[in-house]
Amino acid sequence: MKTTQLQKVVSSPSVDITPKHIEVATMPVLDQLSFDEVKYSCKELDKVVKLIEEAAKADRKPLQDEVKRIIEAEKEHTAPLIDAINKGKANMLGYQNELARIEREANEKAANEAAERLLSGTPDQAIEQVPQLVLDKPTGLRTVKKARINNQNGFVDWALVVETLILADKFDPETLLKGLPAAMDKLNVREISGIEVYEHTTQTLR
Amino acid sequence: MTDEQYIYYAALSASRIKRFYTGDLTRVYKALEEGQTFHKRLLETPPKFMDAEAYCVYKAIIANKAWEAIWNESQKEVAEVRTLSIKGHVVPAKAKHDIKHPNFIADIKTTSCRTQAEFAQDMMRHYNHIQANWFSMVAGYDPSRFVYIGVSPQSRRGIVKPEGIFFHTHTREELTQGLILIENYIETQWKDTQKYLNLRGAI
Numbered sequence: 001m002k003t004t005q006l007q008k009v010v011s012s013p014s015v016d017i018t019p020k021h022i023e024v025a026t027m028p029v030l031d032q033l034s035f036d037e038v039k040y041s042c043k044e045l046d047k048v049v050k051l052i053e054e055a056a057k058a059d060r061k062p063l064q065d066e067v068k069r070i071i072e073a074e075k076e077h078t079a080p081l082i083d084a085i086n087k088g089k090a091n092m093l094g095y096q097n098e099l100a101r102i103e104r105e106a107n108e109k110a111a112n113e114a115a116e117r118l119l120s121g122t123p124d125q126a127i128e129q130v131p132q133l134v135l136d137k138p139t140g141l142r143t144v145k146k147a148r149i150n151n152q153n154g155f156v157d158w159a160l161v162v163e164t165l166i167l168a169d170k171f172d173p174e175t176l177l178k179g180l181p182a183a184m185d186k187l188n189v190r191e192i193s194g195i196e197v198y199e200h201t202t203q204t205l206r
Numbered sequence: 207m208t209d210e211q212y213i214y215y216a217a218l219s220a221s222r223i224k225r226f227y228t229g230d231l232t233r234v235y236k237a238l239e240e241g242q243t244f245h246k247r248l249l250e251t252p253p254k255f256m257d258a259e260a261y262c263v264y265k266a267i268i269a270n271k272a273w274e275a276i277w278n279e280s281q282k283e284v285a286e287v288r289t290l291s292i293k294g295h296v297v298p299a300k301a302k303h304d305i306k307h308p309n310f311i312a313d314i315k316t317t318s319c320r321t322q323a324e325f326a327q328d329m330m331r332h333y334n335h336i337q338a339n340w341f342s343m344v345a346g347y348d349p350s351r352f353v354y355i356g357v358s359p360q361s362r363r364g365i366v367k368p369e370g371i372f373f374h375t376h377t378r379e380e381l382t383q384g385l386i387l388i389e390n391y392i393e394t395q396w397k398d399t400q401k402y403l404n405l406r407g408a409i
Binding site: 100103104107108110111112114115116118119120121122123124125126127128129137145 | 270272273276307308309310320321322345346347348350351353363364365368369371372373375376377378
């Protein structure tokens with residue numbers, strides 16, 4: 001593997017001095033002088049990191065171009081096939097959905113007819129059998145249960161949604177907590193029981 | 207009548223006659239037990255307290271307006287006894303109707319069948335035309351007024367699917383065959399059955 005740029009950078013004088021900067025950057029910060037020294041070394045190390053990253057990026061570029069070219073060639077050959085498969089699957093699903101629709105409607109009709117016949121007359125009077133529909137059997141369908149918001153049924157009971165997830169141990173609090181501090185600020189909500197709003201600080205080298 | 211009182215009540219049941227033709231059913235005991243539990247969850251539990259599976263089946267049945275009215279108007283899990291005269295024998299008979307409406311009887315069947323046609327075949331394979339006749343005789347209804355409500359796997363996945371519920375009645379020919387099987391059982395097995403029932407002390 002060619003790593004020309006990377007080799008050039010890692011053997012350059014700017015990288016030679018990094019052990020010294022590593023030593024200084026990891027020193028304890030005890031006063032303003034040591035703070036400035038650590039900050040300076042961190043900045044220098046950051047420059048070296050960027051140099052190495054850029055060199056590695058430059059070395060990766062031809063490889064990535066080659067990978068991109070292979071992927072494009074692969075797509076050129078597979079795209080029409082995948083497209084045909086997807087069209088075929090869509091048509092098959094369309095047919096099976098149509099069967100399901102016919103079955104749904106026939107069942108509805110059968111249920112109505114059954115009810116109508118059974119409700120008519122008296123218990124001891126004979127009735128005709130409800131005709132049954134025979135359809136092709138759906139095959140190869142993979143069905144998974146999913147949930148989505150359907151406002152036709154009224155407002156979403158979010159409290160029950162969250163409670164259900166929590167009780168089933170399938171609740172990911174991070175999803176809800178991510179935007180919570182900003183939302184609390186916006187609505188002027190000072191506190192929520194069980195939630196700690198805290199300041200998370202990181203050091204920058206500006 | 208409690209479940210226990212019904213089970214031990216000394217009268218002939220459809221399941222005893224069916225067993226004579228189907229043989230020992232202990233191999234499907236788990237499925238039978240699951241079916242019984244499901245009946246309790248669906249028929250003996252108010253909708254508000256049903257579990258998700260039973261509630262979805264209930265919602266799928268009542269999705270049809272006529273069946274919603276029927277569900278509300280009918281009695282559930284009705285145990286009934288009657289003395290029948292079959293082939294010259296006086297036969298104490300019992301049946302427990304899942305749903306008893308003034309005009310008909312409905313029986314809930316949990317099934318692994320995925321289509322109405324499969325379900326119709328399955329009912330015959332399990333000799334349920336005997337049950338249709340027997341239940342109707344005990345209730346004093348015409349056997350054509352016995353309907354199955356088939357509860358298929360797709361209706362038990364916790365999603366309301368009315369198409370997963372099958373309403374099925376036997377043909378007149380099937381009912382005649384069922385009646386012949388009952389009469390044959392009484393003609394050939396009644397003595398033994400009577401001894402068994404006498405042991406239980408009722409007749």
